[in-house]
Amino acid sequence: MSSDPTSGAAITVEGLKKVFRIYERPRDRILQLILPGKRKFYREFQALDDVSFTVQKGQAVGIIGRNGSGKSTLLQMICGILHPTAGKVSCSGRVAALLELGAGFNPDFTGRENVYMNATLLGLTTAAVDERMDDILAFAEIGDFIDHPVKTYSSGMFVRLAFAVMAHVDAEILIIDEALAVGDAAFGQKCMRFLRRFRETGTILFVSHDTAAVIGLCDRAVWLDRGKMIIEGDAKTVCEAYYGHLFGGTVETPPEKTVEAITPSPAPEGPRPKVRAEDWVDGRREWINHSSLRNDIEVFTFDPSGTDFGAGGAEIEDVRLTDDDGHPYAWIVGGEPTRLRVTVRVRDELRSPIIGFFVKDRLGQTLFGDNTFMNEKKLSKPALPGQILEANFRFPMPILPPGTYSIAVAVADGTQTDHVQHHWLHDAVMVKSHVSHATAGLVGIPMFEVRFECHDPVASPSSSMDKVGIVD
Numbered sequence: 001m002s003s004d005p006t007s008g009a010a011i012t013v014e015g016l017k018k019v020f021r022i023y024e025r026p027r028d029r030i031l032q033l034i035l036p037g038k039r040k041f042y043r044e045f046q047a048l049d050d051v052s053f054t055v056q057k058g059q060a061v062g063i064i065g066r067n068g069s070g071k072s073t074l075l076q077m078i079c080g081i082l083h084p085t086a087g088k089v090s091c092s093g094r095v096a097a098l099l100e101l102g103a104g105f106n107p108d109f110t111g112r113e114n115v116y117m118n119a120t121l122l123g124l125t126t127a128a129v130d131e132r133m134d135d136i137l138a139f140a141e142i143g144d145f146i147d148h149p150v151k152t153y154s155s156g157m158f159v160r161l162a163f164a165v166m167a168h169v170d171a172e173i174l175i176i177d178e179a180l181a182v183g184d185a186a187f188g189q190k191c192m193r194f195l196r197r198f199r200e201t202g203t204i205l206f207v208s209h210d211t212a213a214v215i216g217l218c219d220r221a222v223w224l225d226r227g228k229m230i231i232e233g234d235a236k237t238v239c240e241a242y243y244g245h246l247f248g249g250t251v252e253t254p255p256e257k258t259v260e261a262i263t264p265s266p267a268p269e270g271p272r273p274k275v276r277a278e279d280w281v282d283g284r285r286e287w288i289n290h291s292s293l294r295n296d297i298e299v300f301t302f303d304p305s306g307t308d309f310g311a312g313g314a315e316i317e318d319v320r321l322t323d324d325d326g327h328p329y330a331w332i333v334g335g336e337p338t339r340l341r342v343t344v345r346v347r348d349e350l351r352s353p354i355i356g357f358f359v360k361d362r363l364g365q366t367l368f369g370d371n372t373f374m375n376e377k378k379l380s381k382p383a384l385p386g387q388i389l390e391a392n393f394r395f396p397m398p399i400l401p402p403g404t405y406s407i408a409v410a411v412a413d414g415t416q417t418d419h420v421q422h423h424w425l426h427d428a429v430m431v432k433s434h435v436s437h438a439t440a441g442l443v444g445i446p447m448f449e450v451r452f453e454c455h456d457p458v459a460s461p462s463s464s465m466d467k468v469g470i471v472d
Contacts, residue, residue: 008056008057009054009055009056009057009090009092010055010056010057010058010059010091010092010093010172010173010203011054011055011078011089011090011091011092011173011203011205012054012055012089012090012091013051013052013053013054013074013078013087013089014052014087014088014089015050015051015052015086015087015088016048016050016051016052016074016077016084016086016087016088016089017046017048017049017050017051017084017085017086017087018046018047018048018070018073018077018082018084018085018227019044019045019046019047019085020044020045020047021042021043021044021045022042022043022044022045023041023042024042024043028041028042029041046227047070047073047227048070048073048074048077048084048224048227049227049228050087050228050229051070051074051087051224051227051228051229052087052229053222053229053232055203055205056203057092057093057172057203058199058201058202058203059203059204059219059220060195060199060203060204060206060217060218060219060220061204061205061206061218061219061220061221061222062206062207062208062214062217062218062220062221062222062235062238062239063075063205063206063207063221063222063224064207064208064209064211064214064221064222064223064224064238064239064242065223065224065225065230065242066225066246068226069224069225069226069227070224070226070227071177071207071224072099072177072207074224075097075099075175075177075205075207076099077089078091078095078175078205079095079097079099079175081099091173092172093171093172093173093203094122094123094169094170094171094172094173095171095172095173095175096122096166096169096171096173096174096175097166097174097175097176097177098159098162098163098166098174098175098176098177099175099177104117104118104121104162105117105118105150105158105161105162106150107149107150107151108149108151109149109150110146110147110148110149110150111140111142111145111146111147111148111150111153111161112133112146112147114150114161115129115133115136115146115161115165116129118162118165119132119165119168119169122165122166122169122171123169123170124169124170132168135168136164136165136167136168137164139160139163139164139167139168139190140160140161140163140164141160141187142157142160142161145157146161156187159187160187163191167194167198171202172202172203173202173203173204173205174195174198174202174203174204174205175204175205176195176204176205176206176207177207178207178208178209186306186406186427186430188362188363188364189360189362189363189364189406189426189427190307190426192213192216192217192363192364193307193364193426195217196217196364199217204217204218206218210363211239211242211243212363212365212442213363213365214235214239215235215236215239216363216364216365218235219234219235220232220233220234220235220238221233221234221235221238221239222238223238223241223242230242300321300328300329300429300430300431301328301429302318302319302320302428302429303427303428303429303430304316304317304425304428306425306426306427306428307425307426307427308423308424308425308426309421309423309424310410310411310421310422310423310424311420311421311422312347312348312422312423313346313347313348313349313350313413313420313422314344314345314346314347314348314350314353314383314389314411314413314422314423315344315345315347315423316342316343316344316409316410316411316423316425316428317343317344317345317388318341318342318343319340319341319342319343319357319407319409319425319428319429320339320340320341321338321339321340321407321429321431322338322339322341323336323337323338323339324337324339324394326339336396336397337394337395337396337397338394338395338396338397339392339393339394340357340392340393340395340407341390341391341392341393342355342357342390342391342392342393342409342411343388343389343390344388344389344390344391344411344423345386345387345388345389346383346384346385346386346387346388346389347385347422348385348422349382349383349384349385350382350383350389350411350413350422351382351413352378352379352382352413352414352415353372353379353383353389353411353412353413354371354372354373354411354412354413354414354415354416354419355371355372355389355391355409355410355411356369356370356371356372356373356374356409356410356412357369357370357371357393357407357408357409357410358407358408359405359406359407359431360405360406360407360408361403361405361442362403362404362405365442367398367405367442367443368398368443370393370395371416372391373415373416374416377391389411398443398444398445399443399444399445400431400433400443400444401433401441401442401443401444402433403432403433404430404431404432404433405430405431405432405433406426406427406428406429406430406431407427407428407429407430407431408424408425408426408427408428409424409425409428410423410424410425411423
């Protein structure tokens with residue numbers, strides 16, 4: 001690979017092609033060497049065909065496409081693992097890659113030995129690895145397994161250690177191939193928080209089948225299909241085109257294979273309707289509550305050991321997610337009135353304290369949240385050291401598709417736009433949804449009513465209808 005430090009591009013891919021030779025039998029390889037000009041003893045598979053794009057410094061670009069579209073082959077050529085058949089790749093800056101599980105690790109070495117080996121390959125000296133070892137181990141959170149052979153690791157432990165090394169080698173370009181799909185939600189959110197911070201100074205190339213993750217993390221996206229680049233452009237627009245194609249749609253590709261974001265229409269004017277929490281009733285809830293498919297899970301409990309930060313003028317001591325009667329939830333269907341209580345101990349005087357929360361999915365994408373300032377709930381006087389603050393939020397719980405979710409809580413002092421964060425606690429409560437009737441989107445909504453009717457098209461609107469079925 002060549003490097004052009006004077007260019008504004010971090011990664012440049014020009015006319016890239018990759019053709020693999022597929023031999024049906026081992027002896028065909030020998031025959032091809034002996035008789036190179038006589039005939040082809042192989043068939044060709046074109047993994048990439050004339051792919052060109054540029055990633056500017058500071059951008060995050062997603063690569064999407066079905067299995068076999070050439071995504072991993074493309075990343076391996078950018079990393080220098082594979083050589084192109086035609087075209088060229090150039091990178092400006094130190095590259096760190098997280099490709100398939102176990103790549104760059106020796107299975108017979110311990111985790112600690114692999115850290116030294118992997119970090120050295122990425123450009124660190126042994127002394128530099130010594131200085132960062134504690135931070136790497138703290139990020140990976142695999143405990144005593146660090147001194148066990150990595151062949152005994154689970155796939156999640158592989159990812160934890162590999163990502164921890166990648167996060168501490170001072171890379172300027174990060175390349176990630178679907179690795180974050182493995183592992184628990186808490187670690188996945190830690191990785192996404194790191195990637196969002198890294199975006200401020202570095203460049204990211206991110207391969208994933210999860211279009212929501214691509215839209216949430218990336219500025220732009222490239223869609224590959226059967227080795228060809230279909231379109232490149234704004235991440236949301238490209239992902240929506242890809243999603244439509246998967247379900248039978250067609251895509252009108254511009255000649256330059258580039259699409260940009262569509263400007264949304266302005267929001268309509270007028271007052272918003274008011275809805276009481278008690279009106280959020282879903283007719284399917286009773287069926288789910290009494291079926292064997294309901295979300296039977298452990299009680300959601302407060303975990304004070306999650307990643308946190310802040311000035312220390314206050315400390316979050318407890319977070320409880322309960323029903324209206326104060327009973328901790330052990331399962332959630334969606335639509336039920338829910339209470340979130342946050343208890344905070346004041347360490348320093350807080351003149352205008354604010355308590356808030358966010359509910360996030362496994363990728364750290366915020367689904368919803370609120371705080372006391374936005375609701376104009378203010379104390380009549382400053383909170384003094386030793387006092388206890390308690391914020392109670394009551395809301396209808398959205399319908400959560402199956403998966404793991406976390407609640408982050410925070411206490412600050414000031415206003416919505418000008419404040420000091422005193423304690424922000426990620427993953428204060430983990431919520432698991434095992435079964436749900438939400439079929440699409442990040443969250444579902446309780447239905448006020450669902451009607452399903454059939455009537456004669458020639459009949460007037462006031463005539464009787466043949467009601468096939470109504471769900472109220």
